[in-house]
Amino acid sequence: MPQKVVIDQDTPPKFILLGEDDTDDQEMLKEVFISIDKSFILFFVNNGGEILSALEKLRDDQMPCLIVLDYNMPGLNGADILRELKTNERYKHIPRVVWSTSPSEKFKQICIELGALDYVIKPNNVQDLEKIARYMLSLCLV
Numbered sequence: 001m002p003q004k005v006v007i008d009q010d011t012p013p014k015f016i017l018l019g020e021d022d023t024d025d026q027e028m029l030k031e032v033f034i035s036i037d038k039s040f041i042l043f044f045v046n047n048g049g050e051i052l053s054a055l056e057k058l059r060d061d062q063m064p065c066l067i068v069l070d071y072n073m074p075g076l077n078g079a080d081i082l083r084e085l086k087t088n089e090r091y092k093h094i095p096r097v098v099w100s101t102s103p104s105e106k107f108k109q110i111c112i113e114l115g116a117l118d119y120v121i122k123p124n125n126v127q128d129l130e131k132i133a134r135y136m137l138s139l140c141l142v
Contacts, residue, residue, distance in 0.1 A: 015041035017064040019051045021073050032133040040137065048076025052084055055091060063094055065140035071100035071107055082114035095139040
């Protein structure tokens with residue numbers, strides 16, 4: 001069962017908001033992130049609309065340190081979400097990374113133009129997943 005975003009007064013400031021509808025990918029990400037650094041809290045949502053809804057519920061001091069978006073999600077896809085985030089000054093400081101199974105240069109270019117820091121391909125082995133997770137965590141420390 002995927003984790004849902006629960007927003008309350010005690011939401012820690014050091015958390016990552018992840019839009020990922022695949023439960024296997026959610027579990028793998030959770031395991032790898034936790035094995036690297038237990039101080040980050042991960043919030044998973046299953047579709048693009050939920051990402052925007054979750055962000056709207058947060059106070060300014062509760063914003064995530066990183067947003068990770070699966071390019072192909074139900075509802076709004078990664079590019080759609082980036083487009084929405086780009087129009088709101090409140091979210092411009094949050095680093096965004098799109099990750100996808102698609103190596104499409106066109107998708108990558110669109111996402112970068114819409115404000116993603118990077119577009120990474122979902123790996124097919126644990127070693128590469130760990131490298132990507134370390135890279136993503138490093139974006140929270142900037």
